[in-house]
Amino acid sequence: MLSTDICVRLRNPTLLASGILGISYPVLKRVYEAGAGAVISKSISIEAREGYKNPIIVKTEHGWINAVGLANPGVEYFAKEIENCDIPLIVNLVGSNEEEFGKMVKILDNLKIIAYEINFSCPHVEKVGLEIGDDPELVYKIVKKIRSLSKKPIIVKLGLGSSNMIEIARVANDGGADAITAINTIRAMCIDIDVAKPILSNRIGGLSGAAIKPIAIRCVYELSKAFDIPIIGCGGIKDWRDAIEFILAGASAVQIGSAVSERWLDIFNEINNGIMQYMLRKGYKSIDEMIGIARY
Amino acid sequence: MLSTDICVRLRNPTLLASGILGISYPVLKRVYEAGAGAVISKSISIEAREGYKNPIIVKTEHGWINAVGLANPGVEYFAKEIENCDIPLIVNLVGSNEEEFGKMVKILDNLKIIAYEINFSCPHVEKVGLEIGDDPELVYKIVKKIRSLSKKPIIVKLGLGSSNMIEIARVANDGGADAITAINTIRAMCIDIDVAKPILSNRIGGLSGAAIKPIAIRCVYELSKAFDIPIIGCGGIKDWRDAIEFILAGASAVQIGSAVSERWLDIFNEINNGIMQYMLRKGYKSIDEMIGIARY
Amino acid sequence: MRIVEIEDVIDESPTIRTLIFNDKITANAKAGQFIMVWLPSIDELPMSVMIPYKYDEKLYAAISVRKRGISSTYLYSRKKGDKIGVRGPYGRAFEIKSERSLLVGGGTGLVPLIRLAKQNRCHTLIMGARSKDEVIFEQLARSMVDRVIVTTDDGSYGLKGFATDPLEELLKEERFDIIYTCGPEKMMKRVLEIANRYGIEAEASLERIMKCGIGLCSSCALDKYILCKDGPVMKGSIILGLEEFGKCYRDKSGQLKSTI
Amino acid sequence: MRIVEIEDVIDESPTIRTLIFNDKITANAKAGQFIMVWLPSIDELPMSVMIPYKYDEKLYAAISVRKRGISSTYLYSRKKGDKIGVRGPYGRAFEIKSERSLLVGGGTGLVPLIRLAKQNRCHTLIMGARSKDEVIFEQLARSMVDRVIVTTDDGSYGLKGFATDPLEELLKEERFDIIYTCGPEKMMKRVLEIANRYGIEAEASLERIMKCGIGLCSSCALDKYILCKDGPVMKGSIILGLEEFGKCYRDKSGQLKSTI
């Protein structure tokens, strides 16, 4: 009843968002066992990255702002970390150009991972993420390169950059992307007025949590109107109501990020149960029937 | 102690944001008398606009989403509305091209208004606002045109569009803009999951309120680092703490929008008092001393 | 936005119906406050809060709608089981005084007065209608108010004439401490002028176009007042000093248009 | 983030200082929980919550920091009147049991044990230090715990040897229901193994790199556990089954590095 399709069939529509508990395989496996439909790794880069100095996150009134700085063990190490992967794992990749992505895919493609998610939208690290995602030509080249090297589904993860999201989605789609995740965090900042300093060591970070949900809903709505490929909604989901809102807006599945911090790993089962109750109440038999119906 | 400069000296740094109570002169005057440092009109267009059908606003968990549709009586009518203006009033203008702006400025320029604010950032009306604000060439032409017709300060109001805010600010500055307001609402949507429909008649609207504050703080910070002209902060301010955060980020003044709905007209005095207490506690003698100090 | 189901529909007249729904928050509304009623995909309209007849007043509320244009007719046609959205209650209510009060209302303007009479003992209610057909809430009113006087323009029921006719007569003979009124603006104007003439405190619940309902859009501006915040109920003494009252209103673009 | 002012500084040893501040929320921390301490423009570090000595325990809390690298040395050097930021308390605390308990700690690992002893009657505390200089909290401990045993590696004070030496001796002779430990990972490992051997329940408060402190970044991952959420206090029976405990930790990039 809860199963859904994002170019690969999932047992339910709730995914662990990238960057949340996504570095250690035993932890990823535990999250899957706790109820997630699939799990996504932290963004992996060609070399290991320590990330920014602390503080890397600050809770604001209605969300969180983080600048982890893409800390990750690098692709070679991570390939070993997940070599015995036996869960539906999507590996999220970040890089600066098509060569880097090509190298990473070559290292990973023989592993039992179910898809790639390409982070075109990290808002707080230079020369990767959004800076790439704002360049249509580069997005096209990168997706095309990965497509040429792998048969696995490619999901592109978009955010609010200095470009038109629909246009970037279009070139990604042209390059061979199979699905779109929207959205990543939004560039933001928090200053403590008592000490008159930005809190994050990187000063600027990305806003996640309830604050960004209405923006993410709008993006999913616009993308799902414009494209026929699956859209994966992400941004501010903390309960089944939020998840349903994304599905009605046009999402085939949803990702849960910062809210994991508050509800912990039960959140996946809680949301899935809530969705199921809603479907029973409304008479829906499959997630499919609900996707995008707020459009009509 | 509270006076500040945004190319024109104001008695205090709290302005009424555009679109809030900004159509009737008696109401604008009342807001000024209630304590605002200056008031800004609703966006005025060349022709009268009825705006969208209801619902035009919806309260979400952490903000509001509105799609008023730029309802306004048109420039000729509004010029009569404010003909006896004797308060510091800034007229906000919206239009599609430099001719429209030129016509409006000619009609308004003899009135006793203290500045123009150009809305390059309304996120939910086609062919005006953001669609213009995303086009650097057009922004340049419009500001240049107004500059050629008027000696009054020109404030450009920017938002999160599909372009680089710093670049748009730069061309506006090149064209002759004297100050920048950041930010307008952010394109967003709210779907009611019970009836499975978007709530706003226009489906998509602009998110305001506390949700967008961290994003607005970041924009003010980036703009004030990049430019020497006054930045006016706007987005999610509901108390003196928020106002101070904007000032520390680099704002010379702030605008209060949706929060007026909750604290009503007392909000201006409340925020001004709070700022004054803070200054006394911290030993600041003028707003000037505080502007942008979180940058260092 | 709260989605509620219509649980009962009551025909009040050939053009007015009362829709009853379960909503604790609206049930708490004070007399004179209004809610914004969302008709998904159609419109959103301000409506005064009505009492829920036999339903539990702590849990239920109602609206009484007259079919006029497209949206009100759509709302009027909602049936038991249909869903509408509500937000609010908003605005300033009647100030309740435990004194000898006189209520004067017409049409759906009676709605807040009925709620007032329910929440507070009221002495006399004068209700005006065009004709017998359009007399509403009479039974209800009689069960709550000490004295009810009905007028019809055409004399087809009750006294012939306007609601303001018996008002003058009563004031000549009896002492009242406060007058509450709601109905067509012209009627309210006359009521307030009469009250003023007799030196009696008065409050009226006014109407203007309401878009946001929460003091942001200024579509409900009336002179320097914002009706959804400073009203809809305002003091007669203030209202009579307004330039726009009884003369003009702001249209959807914000231009002042004559009400005549 | 809550900004607090340091109101008192206490030298515990040549390298360890206790900083006391007023913060109701931290004052409510359970023994074993930690806070994230923000040093504006410098860093943010996890710190166990200490008791505030003579200050009101309902309003005050403290941290005891050893100067090591740049950030901890910066924190160590804060003076009365300086401001730091705190968030939390976070994590799983010691489970308080009203049984005969044995505490074994070393260095700043004594911090959560001191808080535990304050909140709950504890029978015996064994505290280990390298030398006499580094013995901390002794007076404090003696005022709260029935019996305090001090060991130093070099024998310059108390018993010569490691804290685990008297532990074995005691367990041979006396009955304890639970052992709580915090300190260097090697020490904790030995304590847990001994507890296990004697069939006694045990809990240990562990350390890993903590960036977010709230279960998001996974920098504190230890096998399948996330220490800021599932810990820092974990059950001995679980800890002893972990592959990484006592052997390796994740560095800032997430790579497993040997602790030896």
Ligand SMILES: Cc1cc2nc3c(=O)[nH]c(=O)nc-3n(C[C@H](O)[C@H](O)[C@H](O)COP(=O)(O)OP(=O)(O)OC[C@H]3O[C@@H](n4cnc5c(N)ncnc54)[C@H](O)[C@@H]3O)c2cc1C
């Ligand atoms: C405080 C208040 C309380 C009210 N209480 C009641 C009540 O209890 N019962 C009742 O029947 N009516 C009430 N009204 C009037 C009601 O809101 C509508 O104005 C009326 O029903 C006419 O609606 P319509 O769609 O048929 O209008 P039309 O005459 O067809 O007008 C055209 C369009 O204008 C818009 N419109 C018209 N009036 C308003 C308005 N006041 N605010 C916003 N948009 C409007 C609608 O979009 C409408 O579709 C109240 C109005 C106010 C301001």
Ligand SMILES: Cc1cc2nc3c(=O)[nH]c(=O)nc-3n(C[C@H](O)[C@H](O)[C@H](O)COP(=O)(O)OP(=O)(O)OC[C@H]3O[C@@H](n4cnc5c(N)ncnc54)[C@H](O)[C@@H]3O)c2cc1C
């Ligand atoms: C739950 C918990 C409780 C703790 N309680 C105490 C206590 O009560 N007293 C005490 O003195 N110490 C405590 N620590 C250790 C403390 O957080 C630091 O690790 C220690 O002070 C070393 O800091 P440094 O900056 O001198 O490190 P260095 O050895 O100089 O390390 C280099 C950098 O790595 C980072 N770093 C080092 N350790 C950590 C860490 N654990 N988490 C995040 N970043 C780190 C810092 O940015 C540091 O600047 C605790 C640690 C944890 C996890």
Ligand SMILES: Cc1cc2nc3c(=O)[nH]c(=O)nc-3n(C[C@H](O)[C@H](O)[C@H](O)COP(=O)(O)O)c2cc1C
């Ligand atoms: C601490 C943290 C780290 C994140 N790291 C990544 C990352 O490495 N790659 C990525 O694509 N997104 C990353 N994100 C973004 C999330 O995957 C998600 O898009 C965003 O947080 C919005 O969802 P939420 O509101 O549910 O948190 C991170 C978010 C947080 C809070």
Ligand SMILES: Cc1cc2nc3c(=O)[nH]c(=O)nc-3n(C[C@H](O)[C@H](O)[C@H](O)COP(=O)(O)O)c2cc1C
């Ligand atoms: C109901 C409403 C109407 C608005 N109308 C306008 C407008 O006409 N022109 C404009 O430039 N901004 C308009 N705005 C945006 C505000 O001026 C302000 O930039 C935004 O709401 C963010 O500030 P806030 O969070 O304090 O509300 C409007 C906002 C609201 C809520």
Ligand code: FES
């Ligand atoms: S209806 Fe918008 S201000 Fe009153």
Ligand code: FES
């Ligand atoms: S410190 Fe980030 S998950 Fe524990």
